[in-house]
Amino acid sequence: MTTTPHHRVPEAEALFNPAFGAYLLASSVHAAVKKVEGPLPWPSAFLVLPLVLPEDTRRSLPGKSTVTLMAWAHANPRHQAAFAERAAALTDYTRASLRTALRHQAIGTSPQGLTCPRAPKPSSQAPGEEVAECARAAVLVGRWLATTDPARAFTVLGVRP
């Protein structure tokens, strides 16, 4: 590019801003809470962003939640293998996103885990197609995590809780 703008926004700061993470986590927790009518266990929240944000993993997620997390992991050994490292890299971002979500009351806490005080805006109202895609994936992952015990989910994905 010949045109250098007078100031540059750091890319990572924009791409990994906690408002975005908070919106995805809220979408996921909301889907999970709706599925089982109970809070989502706290550790499960750390699996959402590593499944949703990397483009290759997100594209390989099934369209419907009738395919289970175990069946997906069985069919995608490559993503399963890369997961542990990605999860570790995104832990701090997940924490910051959770804090932001709490400050905006998009996510609430209870002794059993995370709740969702009000429904987040649906993916159809997302500002762009990429954000909408991430939100849809977050909803699917939320439904998965709702029906999978956290210890089992962590084991299947090769991460220690």
Next chain:
Amino acid sequence: MQLLALAMYHRDGGTAPRVLRFRPGALNIITGESETGKSEVLDIVDYCLGRRTPNLPDEPIDQTVGWYALLVVFGDGSRMVLARPRPAGASTLHAMVQTGDSRLDVPAIGELVPNSNVAALRSEVSARLGIEDFRFQPPAGAGRNAFDVSIAHAALLCFQNQNEIADKKALFHRQTETGMTQTLKDTLPYFLGAAGPEQALRRHHLTEAARAQRAAQRKYDDALRHQAATDANGLALVRLAQNEGLLTDVPAAPNTTQVVDLLQQALAASPRTAAPLNLSDRRQGLNDERRTLRDQLQEYDEALAAVDRWQQQGRAFTGELHLQLDRLKTLALLGPEHQHDTSICPMCTQPLPQPDPSAQDIAELTGQLAEELAHAQTLQPVREEHRRTLRAERDGVAERLRLNGVQLRELMASDERMRNLQEQNLRIAHIQGRIAEALTRTGSDSDISRLRHNLALAEEQTAALQVLADEDDVAAETERCLAAIATDMTAWAKRLDLGQAADATEVSISLNLLNVVVRRPAGRLPLTRIGSAKNWIGYHLVAHLALHTYLRRNDRPVPGFLMLDQPTQAFFPERPRDASKIQDADWATVTAYFTLLNEVAQLNEGSLQIIVSDHANLPDSWFQDAVIANWRPDEDGNRNALIPPGWLG
């Protein structure tokens, strides 16, 4: 692996499940009247172990049951629940797997959620059993597909339903189904311990090496054929060159070396040129102009391509900015910020090492980015204008080039002599081109010797691998295992006094026939040529008991249970309602068969579990100890069966 319990869950989700418990390492007997579901126990176990085509009856089980679950225990004491929903449409592939230690029991109905599929279930059970990861590789040219050996193949050795146990033509579960005979012949050597992954790998390498050898042979043959063709071609080219005046002194029958020399001379010779001067100058002028125009055209094309690339990069850059901006805009979806202190964690109220970005920070960043994007987009129209100018100039040059081509063609058509000369030049150029091509192809002697060397190497490697594969000799090793099994079979067949067993030297399983064969001094006798259902069942019993005893002794990865459905069916006159009330049955033989079953279970010292469904209910105490279910009406005449009477309401 042995069975601990079988559970069936009512579809209404509320009724308590029907649980049938098994005793590991011992004889288990399910006795009862006809039509109480004794035979279905076997089919349900088969289904829970991951069979894709369920063989479950329609009534009344399928009407009421929503889920089936099987609790199994492995040699190391770990347990596993294998559950599958009622097969209906695509859900046939769904399954649930739970693993755990000795505290794991039949799951509650609420825990039944499909979390796996049949393929994953099979691979988990296979891994627990210790079936090594390997693909069975069929021998070269066999026209069969390779497959992964799994619990599906091991399970074939663990079941005998009521038709199979009395079948004189087949020995194993599902053997009469299409393709199963070959599958059994392919996998039995592995389960006996006569063939393993190493043998399969060696055979796979041999197939690959044979393929490489065929490819090398083909390349070598092609090269030889090519060389022969070139020799004949070369002489023809020399004659053509002579006709066009490129060669003057050609011998009547030149040898290969001379031909090559002559061809090189012809290539070096330059054709005569004679053209009228004025036309030649004019043509030269037009040709020069044409070359210049072509250069210009190419420059424009390159400039246009650069502009296009530039524009694409611009779009990619703004696209990236859009993406960042979209992600920042999600702030608006979150609703208002309720707590503004971003330096403190809202959950634990501890100060954070670095404050989180506040809503204000994110909004500011969004503003900056939007400004940047607007700036980048103002450049687009300028670039578009530049591109239009370039395109117009390029079209002008293209038009001039077209005119130049028309003029050239006119000029060439105007002079007959000119055209002839042109044609001769073309002909000569064509011949020289063919000579040049032929010369690059000859002299490939070194290529041929290289290919011959490659072929020799490939042959050597195939031969070496063939020797290794021959050394494995799976067939001989399998025979040795079957001979060990035959020792028990012979003794037990004599003891049960089966037909033709009295003077037999050996009773064995034949891998070729997949059936029992009795060897006597008078000759071999397959089971198909021995009469009476009593004998067929007897030989099936001794074969499976001896096979499983062998598998247990050698610690092979086959589940340690054997399920037999109605081994005494031949001793009752009709399908009896209650066998215990029949007087004229052959009770001595029934007792002998069950005594053998009990003794073999004890002989294996807990490593073999035998589960029998039968009409018989003997009064002996060891028999009564082995009864795990007696499905006969109680004193009040209430029905007692696999499906609780209450479910049929």
